[in-house]
Amino acid sequence: MSRLKAGPSIVLLYTTFPKISETFLQRDVAALQAKGLNLRIYSLWGGGGEFRGLQVRSFNKWRLLPLFLFEIPWQCVRRPRLIRDLFEGVFTRAAPSWLNFWENMLGAGFAGCFYRELQRDPPALVHGAWAGAPATAGWVWWRMFGWRYSSGAHAYDIYEHGGDWWLMEKLQHARFIHASTEAAKRELVERGVPAAKIQVIRRGLEAFPPLKPLRPVRSPLRLVCVARLVAKKGLDHQLRIYAALKQAGFAFEARIVGDGPLQDSLLALAAQLGVAEQVKFLGRLEQPQVWEQLAWADVLLHTGVIAPSGDRDGLPNVIPEAMSAGVLVVTSPVSATTEAVQQERTGLVCDVDLPLAWQVALQRFRDDDLLAERLRAGARRWVEENYDAHRNTDRLVACFEEAMKP
Structure with missing residues:
Protein backbone atom coordinates (compact mmCIF):
# COMPACT_ATOMS: atom_id res chain seq x y z
CA MET A 1 0.00 0.00 0.00
CA LEU A 205 -15.11 10.39 -17.87
CA GLU A 206 -11.37 9.88 -17.60
CA ALA A 207 -11.24 8.94 -21.29
CA PHE A 208 -13.85 9.11 -24.02
CA PRO A 209 -14.59 5.86 -25.84
CA PRO A 210 -14.50 5.64 -29.63
CA LEU A 211 -17.77 6.75 -31.20
CA LYS A 212 -19.28 3.52 -32.47
CA PRO A 213 -20.80 3.48 -35.95
CA LEU A 214 -24.52 3.78 -36.41
CA ARG A 215 -26.05 0.40 -37.23
CA PRO A 216 -27.23 0.66 -40.84
CA VAL A 217 -30.31 -1.50 -40.19
CA ARG A 218 -31.87 -0.85 -36.79
CA SER A 219 -34.75 -3.29 -36.77
CA PRO A 220 -35.34 -4.79 -34.34
CA LEU A 221 -34.28 -1.67 -32.45
CA ARG A 222 -31.95 -2.44 -29.54
CA LEU A 223 -33.03 -0.66 -26.35
CA VAL A 224 -31.19 -0.54 -23.05
CA CYS A 225 -31.91 0.96 -19.64
CA VAL A 226 -29.32 1.09 -16.86
CA ALA A 227 -31.00 1.90 -13.56
CA ARG A 228 -31.57 0.75 -10.02
CA LEU A 229 -34.98 -0.87 -9.73
CA VAL A 230 -36.47 1.85 -7.54
CA ALA A 231 -39.48 4.12 -7.85
CA LYS A 232 -37.73 7.22 -9.18
CA LYS A 233 -36.57 5.35 -12.30
CA GLY A 234 -40.16 5.03 -13.56
CA LEU A 235 -39.63 1.50 -14.84
CA ASP A 236 -43.33 0.63 -14.61
CA HIS A 237 -43.90 3.40 -17.17
CA GLN A 238 -41.08 2.00 -19.28
CA LEU A 239 -42.66 -1.46 -19.34
CA ARG A 240 -45.94 0.10 -20.48
CA ILE A 241 -44.03 1.84 -23.26
CA TYR A 242 -42.67 -1.54 -24.33
CA ALA A 243 -46.18 -2.98 -24.24
CA ALA A 244 -47.41 -0.17 -26.50
CA LEU A 245 -44.52 -0.84 -28.92
CA LYS A 246 -45.40 -4.53 -29.07
CA GLN A 247 -49.08 -3.78 -29.62
CA ALA A 248 -48.13 -1.48 -32.52
CA GLY A 249 -46.02 -4.22 -34.13
CA PHE A 250 -42.77 -2.33 -33.50
CA ALA A 251 -39.82 -4.75 -33.55
CA PHE A 252 -37.48 -4.26 -30.59
CA GLU A 253 -35.28 -5.96 -28.03
CA ALA A 254 -34.89 -4.40 -24.58
CA ARG A 255 -32.47 -5.00 -21.75
CA ILE A 256 -32.71 -3.55 -18.24
CA VAL A 257 -29.47 -3.50 -16.25
CA GLY A 258 -29.70 -3.13 -12.49
CA ASP A 259 -31.22 -4.57 -9.35
CA GLY A 260 -33.26 -3.21 -6.51
CA PRO A 261 -36.31 -3.68 -4.30
CA LEU A 262 -38.84 -3.47 -7.16
CA GLN A 263 -37.38 -6.39 -9.10
CA ASP A 264 -40.13 -8.91 -8.33
CA SER A 265 -42.98 -6.48 -9.00
CA LEU A 266 -41.40 -5.35 -12.29
CA LEU A 267 -40.91 -8.94 -13.45
CA ALA A 268 -44.56 -9.61 -12.62
CA LEU A 269 -45.66 -6.48 -14.49
CA ALA A 270 -43.61 -7.46 -17.56
CA ALA A 271 -45.36 -10.83 -17.60
CA GLN A 272 -48.76 -9.20 -17.08
CA LEU A 273 -48.16 -6.79 -19.98
CA GLY A 274 -46.96 -9.60 -22.23
CA VAL A 275 -43.45 -8.25 -22.81
CA ALA A 276 -41.42 -10.74 -20.76
CA GLU A 277 -39.94 -12.25 -23.94
CA GLN A 278 -38.89 -8.88 -25.37
CA VAL A 279 -37.50 -7.41 -22.13
CA LYS A 280 -34.57 -9.07 -20.37
CA PHE A 281 -33.66 -8.12 -16.80
CA LEU A 282 -29.89 -8.59 -16.56
CA GLY A 283 -29.43 -7.67 -12.91
CA ARG A 284 -26.53 -5.66 -11.59
CA LEU A 285 -23.43 -5.66 -13.78
CA GLU A 286 -19.89 -4.46 -13.27
CA GLN A 287 -18.94 -1.29 -15.13
CA PRO A 288 -17.05 -3.07 -17.98
CA GLN A 289 -20.17 -5.15 -18.62
CA VAL A 290 -22.31 -2.01 -18.64
CA TRP A 291 -20.10 -0.63 -21.39
CA GLU A 292 -20.67 -3.89 -23.30
CA GLN A 293 -24.43 -3.29 -23.10
CA LEU A 294 -23.96 0.25 -24.39
CA ALA A 295 -21.91 -1.16 -27.28
CA TRP A 296 -24.84 -3.46 -28.10
CA ALA A 297 -27.60 -0.86 -27.82
CA ASP A 298 -28.99 1.58 -30.37
CA VAL A 299 -30.91 3.64 -27.81
CA LEU A 300 -30.76 4.31 -24.06
CA LEU A 301 -34.11 4.93 -22.39
CA HIS A 302 -34.41 6.91 -19.17
CA THR A 303 -37.94 7.10 -17.74
CA GLY A 304 -37.19 8.97 -14.53
CA VAL A 305 -40.08 10.32 -12.45
CA ILE A 306 -40.56 12.02 -9.09
CA ALA A 307 -40.99 9.21 -6.56
CA PRO A 308 -43.73 9.39 -3.89
CA SER A 309 -40.98 10.26 -1.38
CA GLY A 310 -40.00 13.27 -3.50
CA ASP A 311 -36.74 11.64 -4.58
CA ARG A 312 -35.67 12.02 -8.19
CA ASP A 313 -32.57 11.76 -10.31
CA GLY A 314 -30.14 14.55 -10.97
CA LEU A 315 -28.26 13.63 -14.13
CA PRO A 316 -27.64 9.86 -14.04
CA ASN A 317 -24.09 9.15 -15.12
CA VAL A 318 -25.15 6.51 -17.59
CA ILE A 319 -26.74 9.19 -19.77
CA PRO A 320 -23.50 11.04 -20.62
CA GLU A 321 -21.72 7.67 -20.74
CA ALA A 322 -24.15 6.51 -23.42
CA MET A 323 -23.92 9.85 -25.24
CA SER A 324 -20.13 9.56 -25.31
CA ALA A 325 -20.30 6.13 -26.94
CA GLY A 326 -22.75 7.04 -29.68
CA VAL A 327 -25.89 5.56 -28.13
CA LEU A 328 -28.97 7.64 -28.89
CA VAL A 329 -30.87 8.80 -25.81
CA VAL A 330 -34.53 9.47 -25.11
CA THR A 331 -35.43 10.70 -21.64
CA SER A 332 -38.27 12.02 -19.55
CA PRO A 333 -38.05 15.75 -18.69
CA VAL A 334 -37.55 15.20 -14.96
CA SER A 335 -34.93 17.06 -12.93
CA ALA A 336 -31.57 17.65 -14.62
CA THR A 337 -31.60 15.09 -17.43
CA THR A 338 -32.47 17.76 -19.98
CA GLU A 339 -29.28 19.65 -19.14
CA ALA A 340 -27.59 16.94 -21.23
CA VAL A 341 -30.40 15.54 -23.38
CA GLN A 342 -31.59 18.66 -25.18
CA GLN A 343 -34.56 18.20 -27.47
CA GLU A 344 -33.54 17.83 -31.14
CA ARG A 345 -29.93 18.83 -30.30
CA THR A 346 -28.46 15.94 -28.31
CA GLY A 347 -31.43 13.58 -27.95
CA LEU A 348 -35.19 13.44 -27.60
CA VAL A 349 -37.43 14.16 -24.60
CA CYS A 350 -40.81 12.51 -23.96
CA ASP A 351 -43.40 12.42 -21.20
CA VAL A 352 -43.56 8.98 -19.54
CA ASP A 353 -47.37 9.13 -19.53
CA LEU A 354 -47.45 9.34 -23.34
CA PRO A 355 -46.27 5.97 -24.73
CA LEU A 356 -47.17 7.09 -28.25
CA ALA A 357 -44.61 9.91 -28.00
CA TRP A 358 -41.93 7.36 -27.14
CA GLN A 359 -43.02 5.19 -30.05
CA VAL A 360 -42.69 8.14 -32.44
CA ALA A 361 -39.27 9.05 -31.00
CA LEU A 362 -38.02 5.49 -31.39
CA GLN A 363 -39.39 5.26 -34.92
CA ARG A 364 -37.40 8.38 -35.80
CA PHE A 365 -34.26 6.87 -34.31
CA ARG A 366 -34.85 3.67 -36.28
CA ASP A 367 -35.64 5.21 -39.65
CA ASP A 368 -33.91 8.61 -39.90
CA ASP A 369 -30.16 8.23 -40.32
CA LEU A 370 -29.59 11.97 -40.72
CA LEU A 371 -31.39 12.74 -37.47
CA ALA A 372 -29.57 9.95 -35.65
CA GLU A 373 -26.15 11.10 -36.82
CA ARG A 374 -26.88 14.75 -36.02
CA LEU A 375 -28.01 13.92 -32.49
CA ARG A 376 -25.10 11.55 -31.91
CA ALA A 377 -22.63 14.23 -32.97
CA GLY A 378 -24.33 16.85 -30.78
CA ALA A 379 -24.37 14.47 -27.82
CA ARG A 380 -20.68 13.69 -28.19
CA ARG A 381 -19.85 17.41 -28.32
CA TRP A 382 -21.84 18.05 -25.15
CA VAL A 383 -20.04 15.28 -23.29
CA GLU A 384 -16.61 16.44 -24.43
CA GLU A 385 -17.39 20.01 -23.35
CA ASN A 386 -19.07 19.18 -20.04
CA TYR A 387 -18.05 15.71 -18.89
Whole structure:
Protein backbone atom coordinates (compact mmCIF):
# COMPACT_ATOMS: atom_id res chain seq x y z
CA MET A 1 0.00 0.00 0.00
CA SER A 2 1.39 3.38 -0.99
CA ARG A 3 2.17 5.98 1.63
CA LEU A 4 0.18 9.19 1.77
CA LYS A 5 1.76 12.18 0.06
CA ALA A 6 3.22 14.94 2.18
CA GLY A 7 1.38 18.21 2.65
CA PRO A 8 -2.04 19.24 3.97
CA SER A 9 -4.48 16.34 4.00
CA ILE A 10 -8.05 16.26 2.79
CA VAL A 11 -10.35 13.85 4.61
CA LEU A 12 -12.96 12.43 2.23
CA LEU A 13 -16.08 11.03 3.88
CA TYR A 14 -18.47 8.67 2.10
CA THR A 15 -21.49 6.71 3.21
CA THR A 16 -20.22 3.57 1.45
CA PHE A 17 -17.00 3.51 -0.55
CA PRO A 18 -16.24 1.95 -2.92
CA LYS A 19 -19.74 1.06 -4.12
CA ILE A 20 -20.54 -0.57 -7.45
CA SER A 21 -23.51 1.72 -8.18
CA GLU A 22 -21.45 4.86 -7.46
CA THR A 23 -18.59 4.49 -9.91
CA PHE A 24 -18.65 8.28 -10.43
CA LEU A 25 -17.31 8.71 -6.89
CA GLN A 26 -14.50 6.28 -7.63
CA ARG A 27 -13.64 8.30 -10.74
CA ASP A 28 -13.57 11.45 -8.58
CA VAL A 29 -11.12 9.92 -6.13
CA ALA A 30 -8.92 8.54 -8.91
CA ALA A 31 -8.76 11.94 -10.56
CA LEU A 32 -8.03 13.74 -7.28
CA GLN A 33 -5.31 11.21 -6.53
CA ALA A 34 -3.80 11.79 -9.96
CA LYS A 35 -3.59 15.52 -9.10
CA GLY A 36 -1.29 14.67 -6.19
CA LEU A 37 -3.65 15.53 -3.34
CA ASN A 38 -3.00 13.98 0.07
CA LEU A 39 -6.22 12.02 0.59
CA ARG A 40 -7.53 10.17 3.65
CA ILE A 41 -10.70 8.20 2.94
CA TYR A 42 -13.35 7.05 5.41
CA SER A 43 -16.44 4.98 4.69
CA LEU A 44 -19.13 5.43 7.34
CA TRP A 45 -21.46 2.52 6.58
CA GLY A 46 -20.12 -0.20 4.27
CA GLY A 47 -17.16 -0.45 1.96
CA GLY A 48 -13.63 -0.20 3.25
CA GLY A 49 -10.47 -1.99 2.20
CA GLU A 50 -8.19 -0.45 -0.37
CA PHE A 51 -8.76 1.70 -3.43
CA ARG A 52 -5.93 2.45 -5.86
CA GLY A 53 -3.35 2.00 -3.11
CA LEU A 54 -5.23 4.19 -0.61
CA GLN A 55 -6.59 2.71 2.59
CA VAL A 56 -10.34 3.17 3.00
CA ARG A 57 -11.05 3.24 6.73
CA SER A 58 -14.39 1.68 7.63
CA PHE A 59 -16.48 2.34 10.71
CA ASN A 60 -16.84 -0.52 13.19
CA LYS A 61 -20.24 0.20 14.73
CA TRP A 62 -19.19 -1.43 18.02
CA ARG A 63 -17.27 1.78 18.63
CA LEU A 64 -20.63 3.44 19.28
CA LEU A 65 -20.99 1.58 22.59
CA PRO A 66 -18.18 3.41 24.43
CA LEU A 67 -19.31 6.59 22.67
CA PHE A 68 -22.68 6.43 24.41
CA LEU A 69 -21.32 5.13 27.70
CA PHE A 70 -18.37 7.48 28.14
CA GLU A 71 -17.76 10.00 25.37
CA ILE A 72 -21.17 11.68 25.22
CA PRO A 73 -21.34 12.18 29.03
CA TRP A 74 -17.81 13.62 28.92
CA GLN A 75 -18.71 15.96 26.08
CA CYS A 76 -21.79 17.09 28.01
CA VAL A 77 -19.38 18.45 30.59
CA ARG A 78 -16.73 19.71 28.18
CA ARG A 79 -18.92 21.09 25.36
CA PRO A 80 -22.37 21.63 26.87
CA ARG A 81 -23.47 24.12 24.22
CA LEU A 82 -22.77 21.72 21.34
CA ILE A 83 -24.55 18.85 23.07
CA ARG A 84 -27.46 21.13 23.98
CA ASP A 85 -27.82 22.31 20.38
CA LEU A 86 -27.70 18.75 19.06
CA PHE A 87 -30.32 17.47 21.46
CA GLU A 88 -32.50 20.54 20.93
CA GLY A 89 -32.41 19.98 17.20
CA VAL A 90 -33.25 16.30 17.58
CA PHE A 91 -36.23 16.81 19.85
CA THR A 92 -37.78 19.99 18.46
CA ARG A 93 -38.31 18.91 14.85
CA ALA A 94 -39.21 15.68 13.15
CA ALA A 95 -36.80 13.96 10.82
CA PRO A 96 -38.16 13.59 7.26
CA SER A 97 -37.81 9.80 7.54
CA TRP A 98 -36.40 7.19 9.87
CA LEU A 99 -33.69 6.45 7.33
CA ASN A 100 -32.56 10.07 7.29
CA PHE A 101 -32.72 10.20 11.10
CA TRP A 102 -30.31 7.28 11.35
CA GLU A 103 -28.11 8.66 8.57
CA ASN A 104 -27.56 11.80 10.62
CA MET A 105 -27.06 9.80 13.82
CA LEU A 106 -24.48 7.72 11.94
CA GLY A 107 -22.60 10.85 10.92
CA ALA A 108 -22.65 12.28 14.43
CA GLY A 109 -21.62 8.95 15.92
CA PHE A 110 -18.74 8.60 13.46
CA ALA A 111 -17.54 12.10 14.36
CA GLY A 112 -17.59 11.21 18.04
CA CYS A 113 -15.69 7.98 17.50
CA PHE A 114 -12.94 9.26 15.18
CA TYR A 115 -12.19 12.80 16.33
CA ARG A 116 -9.32 11.73 18.60
CA GLU A 117 -7.66 9.91 15.73
CA LEU A 118 -7.87 12.98 13.51
CA GLN A 119 -6.71 15.29 16.29
CA ARG A 120 -3.28 13.65 16.06
CA ASP A 121 -3.00 14.90 12.47
CA PRO A 122 -5.75 17.48 11.88
CA PRO A 123 -6.98 17.73 8.29
CA ALA A 124 -6.78 20.91 6.28
CA LEU A 125 -10.27 20.17 4.98
CA VAL A 126 -13.02 17.62 5.54
CA HIS A 127 -15.22 16.95 2.54
CA GLY A 128 -18.49 15.03 2.83
CA ALA A 129 -19.41 13.54 -0.53
CA TRP A 130 -23.09 13.60 0.46
CA ALA A 131 -25.03 16.07 2.57
CA GLY A 132 -26.32 13.28 4.81
CA ALA A 133 -24.09 11.33 7.22
CA PRO A 134 -20.75 12.48 5.74
CA ALA A 135 -21.60 16.18 5.97
CA THR A 136 -22.98 15.68 9.48
CA ALA A 137 -19.58 14.40 10.60
CA GLY A 138 -17.83 17.37 9.00
CA TRP A 139 -20.27 19.81 10.58
CA VAL A 140 -19.84 18.27 14.07
CA TRP A 141 -16.05 18.49 13.79
CA TRP A 142 -16.39 22.13 12.72
CA ARG A 143 -18.46 22.76 15.85
CA MET A 144 -15.90 20.96 18.02
CA PHE A 145 -12.59 22.15 16.58
CA GLY A 146 -13.28 24.67 13.83
CA TRP A 147 -11.99 22.30 11.14
CA ARG A 148 -12.92 23.51 7.69
CA TYR A 149 -15.40 21.35 5.83
CA SER A 150 -17.20 21.27 2.52
CA SER A 151 -20.11 19.19 1.31
CA GLY A 152 -21.70 17.67 -1.71
CA ALA A 153 -25.41 18.34 -2.19
CA HIS A 154 -27.04 16.12 -4.75
CA ALA A 155 -30.55 15.07 -5.71
CA TYR A 156 -31.09 12.56 -2.90
CA ASP A 157 -29.87 15.03 -0.27
CA ILE A 158 -32.14 17.78 -1.57
CA TYR A 159 -35.36 16.03 -2.57
CA GLU A 160 -35.87 12.76 -0.66
CA HIS A 161 -38.77 13.46 1.76
CA GLY A 162 -38.12 17.18 1.27
CA GLY A 163 -34.40 17.01 1.90
CA ASP A 164 -31.94 16.08 4.61
CA TRP A 165 -32.95 16.75 8.23
CA TRP A 166 -30.05 19.18 8.99
CA LEU A 167 -29.36 20.27 5.41
CA MET A 168 -29.40 24.03 5.86
CA GLU A 169 -27.31 24.03 9.07
CA LYS A 170 -24.65 21.94 7.36
CA LEU A 171 -24.59 23.96 4.16
CA GLN A 172 -24.62 27.31 5.97
CA HIS A 173 -21.08 26.91 7.30
CA ALA A 174 -19.54 24.77 4.56
CA ARG A 175 -16.60 26.37 2.78
CA PHE A 176 -18.17 25.40 -0.52
CA ILE A 177 -20.95 23.16 -1.77
CA HIS A 178 -20.41 20.76 -4.65
CA ALA A 179 -23.49 20.29 -6.83
CA SER A 180 -23.36 18.35 -10.06
CA THR A 181 -26.32 19.95 -11.84
CA GLU A 182 -27.72 23.42 -12.39
CA ALA A 183 -31.10 22.11 -11.19
CA ALA A 184 -29.62 21.31 -7.77
CA LYS A 185 -28.07 24.76 -7.55
CA ARG A 186 -31.36 26.48 -8.40
CA GLU A 187 -33.18 24.50 -5.74
CA LEU A 188 -30.61 25.32 -3.07
CA VAL A 189 -30.62 29.01 -3.97
CA GLU A 190 -34.42 29.02 -3.65
CA ARG A 191 -33.99 27.61 -0.15
CA GLY A 192 -31.65 30.41 0.83
CA VAL A 193 -28.14 29.10 0.13
CA PRO A 194 -25.93 31.86 -1.35
CA ALA A 195 -25.35 31.15 -5.04
CA ALA A 196 -21.66 32.07 -4.79
CA LYS A 197 -21.07 29.21 -2.34
CA ILE A 198 -22.42 26.55 -4.74
CA GLN A 199 -20.02 25.16 -7.32
CA VAL A 200 -21.66 23.21 -10.15
CA ILE A 201 -18.99 20.71 -11.14
CA ARG A 202 -20.20 17.76 -13.13
CA ARG A 203 -18.81 14.27 -12.87
CA GLY A 204 -16.83 13.06 -15.84
CA LEU A 205 -15.11 10.39 -17.87
CA GLU A 206 -11.37 9.88 -17.60
CA ALA A 207 -11.24 8.94 -21.29
CA PHE A 208 -13.85 9.11 -24.02
CA PRO A 209 -14.59 5.86 -25.84
CA PRO A 210 -14.50 5.64 -29.63
CA LEU A 211 -17.77 6.75 -31.20
CA LYS A 212 -19.28 3.52 -32.47
CA PRO A 213 -20.80 3.48 -35.95
CA LEU A 214 -24.52 3.78 -36.41
CA ARG A 215 -26.05 0.40 -37.23
CA PRO A 216 -27.23 0.66 -40.84
CA VAL A 217 -30.31 -1.50 -40.19
CA ARG A 218 -31.87 -0.85 -36.79
CA SER A 219 -34.75 -3.29 -36.77
CA PRO A 220 -35.34 -4.79 -34.34
CA LEU A 221 -34.28 -1.67 -32.45
CA ARG A 222 -31.95 -2.44 -29.54
CA LEU A 223 -33.03 -0.66 -26.35
CA VAL A 224 -31.19 -0.54 -23.05
CA CYS A 225 -31.91 0.96 -19.64
CA VAL A 226 -29.32 1.09 -16.86
CA ALA A 227 -31.00 1.90 -13.56
CA ARG A 228 -31.57 0.75 -10.02
CA LEU A 229 -34.98 -0.87 -9.73
CA VAL A 230 -36.47 1.85 -7.54
CA ALA A 231 -39.48 4.12 -7.85
CA LYS A 232 -37.73 7.22 -9.18
CA LYS A 233 -36.57 5.35 -12.30
CA GLY A 234 -40.16 5.03 -13.56
CA LEU A 235 -39.63 1.50 -14.84
CA ASP A 236 -43.33 0.63 -14.61
CA HIS A 237 -43.90 3.40 -17.17
CA GLN A 238 -41.08 2.00 -19.28
CA LEU A 239 -42.66 -1.46 -19.34
CA ARG A 240 -45.94 0.10 -20.48
CA ILE A 241 -44.03 1.84 -23.26
CA TYR A 242 -42.67 -1.54 -24.33
CA ALA A 243 -46.18 -2.98 -24.24
CA ALA A 244 -47.41 -0.17 -26.50
CA LEU A 245 -44.52 -0.84 -28.92
CA LYS A 246 -45.40 -4.53 -29.07
CA GLN A 247 -49.08 -3.78 -29.62
CA ALA A 248 -48.13 -1.48 -32.52
CA GLY A 249 -46.02 -4.22 -34.13
CA PHE A 250 -42.77 -2.33 -33.50
CA ALA A 251 -39.82 -4.75 -33.55
CA PHE A 252 -37.48 -4.26 -30.59
CA GLU A 253 -35.28 -5.96 -28.03
CA ALA A 254 -34.89 -4.40 -24.58
CA ARG A 255 -32.47 -5.00 -21.75
CA ILE A 256 -32.71 -3.55 -18.24
CA VAL A 257 -29.47 -3.50 -16.25
CA GLY A 258 -29.70 -3.13 -12.49
CA ASP A 259 -31.22 -4.57 -9.35
CA GLY A 260 -33.26 -3.21 -6.51
CA PRO A 261 -36.31 -3.68 -4.30
CA LEU A 262 -38.84 -3.47 -7.16
CA GLN A 263 -37.38 -6.39 -9.10
CA ASP A 264 -40.13 -8.91 -8.33
CA SER A 265 -42.98 -6.48 -9.00
CA LEU A 266 -41.40 -5.35 -12.29
CA LEU A 267 -40.91 -8.94 -13.45
CA ALA A 268 -44.56 -9.61 -12.62
CA LEU A 269 -45.66 -6.48 -14.49
CA ALA A 270 -43.61 -7.46 -17.56
CA ALA A 271 -45.36 -10.83 -17.60
CA GLN A 272 -48.76 -9.20 -17.08
CA LEU A 273 -48.16 -6.79 -19.98
CA GLY A 274 -46.96 -9.60 -22.23
CA VAL A 275 -43.45 -8.25 -22.81
CA ALA A 276 -41.42 -10.74 -20.76
CA GLU A 277 -39.94 -12.25 -23.94
CA GLN A 278 -38.89 -8.88 -25.37
CA VAL A 279 -37.50 -7.41 -22.13
CA LYS A 280 -34.57 -9.07 -20.37
CA PHE A 281 -33.66 -8.12 -16.80
CA LEU A 282 -29.89 -8.59 -16.56
CA GLY A 283 -29.43 -7.67 -12.91
CA ARG A 284 -26.53 -5.66 -11.59
CA LEU A 285 -23.43 -5.66 -13.78
CA GLU A 286 -19.89 -4.46 -13.27
CA GLN A 287 -18.94 -1.29 -15.13
CA PRO A 288 -17.05 -3.07 -17.98
CA GLN A 289 -20.17 -5.15 -18.62
CA VAL A 290 -22.31 -2.01 -18.64
CA TRP A 291 -20.10 -0.63 -21.39
CA GLU A 292 -20.67 -3.89 -23.30
CA GLN A 293 -24.43 -3.29 -23.10
CA LEU A 294 -23.96 0.25 -24.39
CA ALA A 295 -21.91 -1.16 -27.28
CA TRP A 296 -24.84 -3.46 -28.10
CA ALA A 297 -27.60 -0.86 -27.82
CA ASP A 298 -28.99 1.58 -30.37
CA VAL A 299 -30.91 3.64 -27.81
CA LEU A 300 -30.76 4.31 -24.06
CA LEU A 301 -34.11 4.93 -22.39
CA HIS A 302 -34.41 6.91 -19.17
CA THR A 303 -37.94 7.10 -17.74
CA GLY A 304 -37.19 8.97 -14.53
CA VAL A 305 -40.08 10.32 -12.45
CA ILE A 306 -40.56 12.02 -9.09
CA ALA A 307 -40.99 9.21 -6.56
CA PRO A 308 -43.73 9.39 -3.89
CA SER A 309 -40.98 10.26 -1.38
CA GLY A 310 -40.00 13.27 -3.50
CA ASP A 311 -36.74 11.64 -4.58
CA ARG A 312 -35.67 12.02 -8.19
CA ASP A 313 -32.57 11.76 -10.31
CA GLY A 314 -30.14 14.55 -10.97
CA LEU A 315 -28.26 13.63 -14.13
CA PRO A 316 -27.64 9.86 -14.04
CA ASN A 317 -24.09 9.15 -15.12
CA VAL A 318 -25.15 6.51 -17.59
CA ILE A 319 -26.74 9.19 -19.77
CA PRO A 320 -23.50 11.04 -20.62
CA GLU A 321 -21.72 7.67 -20.74
CA ALA A 322 -24.15 6.51 -23.42
CA MET A 323 -23.92 9.85 -25.24
CA SER A 324 -20.13 9.56 -25.31
CA ALA A 325 -20.30 6.13 -26.94
CA GLY A 326 -22.75 7.04 -29.68
CA VAL A 327 -25.89 5.56 -28.13
CA LEU A 328 -28.97 7.64 -28.89
CA VAL A 329 -30.87 8.80 -25.81
CA VAL A 330 -34.53 9.47 -25.11
CA THR A 331 -35.43 10.70 -21.64
CA SER A 332 -38.27 12.02 -19.55
CA PRO A 333 -38.05 15.75 -18.69
CA VAL A 334 -37.55 15.20 -14.96
CA SER A 335 -34.93 17.06 -12.93
CA ALA A 336 -31.57 17.65 -14.62
CA THR A 337 -31.60 15.09 -17.43
CA THR A 338 -32.47 17.76 -19.98
CA GLU A 339 -29.28 19.65 -19.14
CA ALA A 340 -27.59 16.94 -21.23
CA VAL A 341 -30.40 15.54 -23.38
CA GLN A 342 -31.59 18.66 -25.18
CA GLN A 343 -34.56 18.20 -27.47
CA GLU A 344 -33.54 17.83 -31.14
CA ARG A 345 -29.93 18.83 -30.30
CA THR A 346 -28.46 15.94 -28.31
CA GLY A 347 -31.43 13.58 -27.95
CA LEU A 348 -35.19 13.44 -27.60
CA VAL A 349 -37.43 14.16 -24.60
CA CYS A 350 -40.81 12.51 -23.96
CA ASP A 351 -43.40 12.42 -21.20
CA VAL A 352 -43.56 8.98 -19.54
CA ASP A 353 -47.37 9.13 -19.53
CA LEU A 354 -47.45 9.34 -23.34
CA PRO A 355 -46.27 5.97 -24.73
CA LEU A 356 -47.17 7.09 -28.25
CA ALA A 357 -44.61 9.91 -28.00
CA TRP A 358 -41.93 7.36 -27.14
CA GLN A 359 -43.02 5.19 -30.05
CA VAL A 360 -42.69 8.14 -32.44
CA ALA A 361 -39.27 9.05 -31.00
CA LEU A 362 -38.02 5.49 -31.39
CA GLN A 363 -39.39 5.26 -34.92
CA ARG A 364 -37.40 8.38 -35.80
CA PHE A 365 -34.26 6.87 -34.31
CA ARG A 366 -34.85 3.67 -36.28
CA ASP A 367 -35.64 5.21 -39.65
CA ASP A 368 -33.91 8.61 -39.90
CA ASP A 369 -30.16 8.23 -40.32
CA LEU A 370 -29.59 11.97 -40.72
CA LEU A 371 -31.39 12.74 -37.47
CA ALA A 372 -29.57 9.95 -35.65
CA GLU A 373 -26.15 11.10 -36.82
CA ARG A 374 -26.88 14.75 -36.02
CA LEU A 375 -28.01 13.92 -32.49
CA ARG A 376 -25.10 11.55 -31.91
CA ALA A 377 -22.63 14.23 -32.97
CA GLY A 378 -24.33 16.85 -30.78
CA ALA A 379 -24.37 14.47 -27.82
CA ARG A 380 -20.68 13.69 -28.19
CA ARG A 381 -19.85 17.41 -28.32
CA TRP A 382 -21.84 18.05 -25.15
CA VAL A 383 -20.04 15.28 -23.29
CA GLU A 384 -16.61 16.44 -24.43
CA GLU A 385 -17.39 20.01 -23.35
CA ASN A 386 -19.07 19.18 -20.04
CA TYR A 387 -18.05 15.71 -18.89
CA ASP A 388 -14.27 15.67 -19.05
CA ALA A 389 -13.13 14.28 -15.68
CA HIS A 390 -9.71 15.93 -15.89
CA ARG A 391 -11.08 19.41 -16.58
CA ASN A 392 -13.82 19.05 -13.97
CA THR A 393 -11.41 17.69 -11.38
CA ASP A 394 -9.17 20.71 -11.96
CA ARG A 395 -12.11 22.85 -10.90
CA LEU A 396 -12.77 20.66 -7.85
CA VAL A 397 -9.10 20.81 -6.86
CA ALA A 398 -9.23 24.60 -7.15
CA CYS A 399 -12.22 24.60 -4.78
CA PHE A 400 -10.34 22.43 -2.30
CA GLU A 401 -7.28 24.65 -2.48
CA GLU A 402 -9.34 27.80 -1.96
CA ALA A 403 -11.20 26.19 0.95
CA MET A 404 -7.91 25.28 2.68
CA LYS A 405 -6.56 28.82 2.59
CA PRO A 406 -6.26 30.51 6.01
